[in-house]
Amino acid sequence: MRSKILSTLWELAINNKLTSALAVGITLILTTGVYRKLQQNYPKVKKFYKDSKQQQQQQQCNCMKNKPKLKILYGSTAGSSRRLSKKLQQLLKNNDSILQIFESIECICTDQYDPEDELLNDASNGNYLIILMPTFTGGEPPENARWFCQWIKDAANDFRLSKNALSQLSFAILGIGDSIYGDDFCLCSFKLTKALKQLSSRCLYKTSVLDRSALESIEDQFQLWYQKILSILIEQETKCCSSDSSSDSTNYSTFVNVGDDSVNADDDDDDDGEFDEDYAEEYESKRNDQIVTDLEDIVTNTEKKKSASNNNNKKQPIRDMLTTDLRKELTKQGYKLIGTHSGVKLCRWTKSMLRGRGGCYKYTFYGIESHRCMEATPSLACANKCVFCWRHHTNPVGTEWKWNMDPPDMIFNNTMNAHYAMIKQYNSVPGVLPERIDEAMHVRHCALSLVGEPIMYPEINEFIRLLHSKEISTFLVTNAQFPDEIKRLDPVTQLYVSVDASSKVSLKKIDRPLFRDFWERFNESLRLLSFKGQRTVYRLTLVKSWNSEEIDGYARLVILGQPDFIEIKGVTYCGTSMNESNLTMKNVPWHEEVVRFGKDLLEIINQQIKQRKLNQSGISGYSENFDSELYGLACEHEHSNCLLLARRKFYINNQWYTWIDYSKFNQLIQEYYRTNGERTFTSIDYLAPTPKWATFGASEQGFNPNDTRFRKKRNHTYDKN
Known part of the structure; x- marks a missing residue:
């Protein structure tokens, strides 16, 4: 190669092209220097790339070492939330991607979870909470979830507790109720969302609800919600492992939820205590088509259809009282x-x-x-x-x-x-x-x-x-x-x-x-x-x-x-x-x-x-006649x-007349119908004597002696105290 370059320089010099010869000469000198430098430093360059790859692998290892826990919490009324929570736990455990993200997946009733001891600890470890919350009377949480909800509410209003106390906690809430309750429908779920947000917790997904009055069954609504929450949880792994590579290590708690449905605590000013249940609306203009599907699109298609129907001035079709799920459940009970x-x-x-x-x-x-x-x-x-x-x-x-x-x-x-x-x-x-x-x-x-x-x-x-x-x-x-x-x-x-x-x-x-x-x-x-x-x-x-x-x-x-x-x-x-x-x-x-x-x-x-x-x-x-207005122990x-x-008006001649003369009643009611209600009657008109064995104080205690009482054999006993 050098001989060819020297030959070229000699020819350029002969042809009086000294400038071009000079340029080629300088290039040769520089190229030769870099080439020699690379030869000398190749082992160092090779070691640099090797160390870089090892560092990346180490970061991924650190990421896995910092796996958070996923806890499914539920309050319980009629048992639906408990059943759905257990089902959710099993579905997540059967998903390989989820198992790679979380250290463990637990299912806990809220009365077994003390927020005073465990909530701050979960936040410091960057754990995730999925809360299934049914609604009791007046929009309140059920009995076994009252302390849980009350503690979080009090903590949100406690000036002694930092507003960033739960900033590393991620959560999602699924309310369970019936829209027939109007304004009280899943109210406790939205109140719980408000309190957690005031403590800077990050919402994985907007508060969703399962509506017992919806056309879709509870199971179908739950399945739609599950698919959405599953995709959000899985994307946490991508978020974690593709984060800023300049960090020495990666921790799950450094990420805001997928789709920006939750608001970063640093950007959320909620000190005035005001709360918008649709708190993500202010971000919708930024997200446009990337926004996660809203609640109504997921679990309450009935309400969406109803709204569209009202807008079009069309009458909502009347539906049957018995849904497929209700028929199945009541039939199973023998109806x-x-x-x-x-x-x-x-x-x-x-x-x-x-x-x-x-x-x-x-x-x-x-x-x-x-x-x-x-x-x-x-x-x-x-x-x-x-x-x-x-x-x-x-x-x-x-x-x-x-x-x-x-x-x-x-x-x-x-x-x-x-x-x-x-x-x-x-x-x-x-x-x-x-x-x-x-x-x-x-x-x-x-x-x-x-x-x-x-x-x-x-x-x-x-x-x-x-x-x-x-x-x-x-x-x-x-x-x-x-x-x-x-x-x-x-x-x-x-x-x-x-x-x-x-x-x-x-x-x-x-x-x-x-x-x-x-x-x-x-x-x-x-x-x-x-x-x-x-x-x-x-x-x-x-x-x-x-x-x-x-x-x-x-x-x-x-x-x-x-x-x-x-x-x-x-x-x-x-x-x-x-x-x-x-x-x-x-x-x-x-x-x-x-x-x-x-x-x-x-x-x-x-x-x-x-x-x-x-x-x-x-x-x-x-x-x-006054005695007839009083009451007595009859049967x-x-x-x-x-x-x-x-009433003692049924106690005639020292005998109770609580039984009914059904033949007499049939005559009286038919006469009532025949006269279009003009000829009415009273309770005294169709009474019959009560047998002695049926009266209070009789040795039979209300059991007909002509029948044979059957007693089940029971091995257990109950304490009367």
Whole structure:
């Protein structure tokens, strides 16, 4: 190479091109110098690139050493959030990409997670929280999540705690509720988001909700949310490992969430305490098409469709009350579903009486033969979510009729057919008495108390009339949230009102009503009950340590509604359905406790009645007829843990007349219909004597001696204390 260059220089010199020769010479000198320098430094250059690669690998190693933990926290009401949390944990554990990102994936109930000790520690370690939070009455968190939410709320407002205390904590919240609750819908989830944001926590994704009233099932909504949150979590690995390579090490806590849905604490000025639930809106102009899909696009397509429909002035199509998931769940529980909103089911007492093992308390109190009784409802929807509901809260809820409506004759015919089909299945069951099967194939009573609120059905009067046309008596139960419907209701054999509490606070806590004016509706319903001429009943469900001390309040409500009868029944423990209120067997009163409560209540009621009469009429108000306004202990059914108080007008010639003359009632109601309501009747017109074995104090304690009592063998015992 050098010989060629020298030859070129010689030729240029000969041709008098000295300038060009000089330039080539200088280039040769420089090139030769660099070449020699590279030869000398090649080992150092090779070592530099090798060290650089090792440093990059070391950074990745440090990144993996600093893996955060992912904790799934849940509050619990009816158990849905717990089930979904466990499902989420399992889905994430089955994902290899997620396992590479997080050190561990834990699922913890909020009452097992102490925020005072663990939250700051999780923040300092850059951990992630995914919180599934159902909504209790009034938009509040459930019982087992109250301390968790309250501590975070207090911390957010505590001037002693730095506003950046949780700046390295990442979180996402999924609310679970029902939009029928209006402004209270998942309110606690948004409040929790606000508090965490005030402490500079980073939101992985905007607060999302699962709506039980949406067209999509809870499972489908959850799956859509899961896919979105999964993609966000997976991208954290990319964010971490592709971060600033000039850092000596990488830590997950240095990153803001994917898509910028959360706001960096340094850029977020929230010192004034104001909070916008759509707090990411100010960033939407920067993100445009890159913004993560909004809540309505993910889990509440129903609301999106509804909004679009309103904008186009188009009427929203009416949907069925029973969704696919509801049908599946209720069918699994043994319900025979009729049409789009009705149901029928065999009561356990029907099965018991078919075998000659005794009937329910309604047989003892009122003479209803349990094997000839059909338990049904024309409306599976309810306006309450009572904590002791034995239906496991699988039925829909609502404050008004908003669904497709089936005609009453279709409901009646299909309900009867479904009931008879279930009775026939017991033909071959061991121990069933053939004569009882024959009698059961002629229904004589209908308990409209299966589930939901039957009085919500717009055609309830027509449905009841069909039952009466077949000489079937009607016992209708309402939760006292529909006073106008009670007022319009035609006569039934016996009208029940559930009186689960005696104060506004306790009623809200126990019944969890949807109506904001629930207490006013409750009292008006009781007042209207006093104007009903037929038999009326208060049903008190006694929950030990919850409402068993409210005797004075119950007495006041009795004076308001003046019912003919008062049933006092100990709450029935239903296992997992109690999770939302933490009720246990200790909250189930013993029969002697129910009796003691009944005696105390009876004394206070009669005292108030006497005082009221004295205030109105003076001493002259006391007459022979006055005794009929008082109450007495009439019946008990120890097997059902139930006691009956009755007005003493049903105590005639030293004998109780709490039973019903059903033939007489059938005559009276048909005359009522024939005269379009002009010829009415009262509860005294169709009474019948109560057998001695059914009265309070009898040795049988309400069990018919003609039947054989069956006692299950139980190995466990309960402490009466």
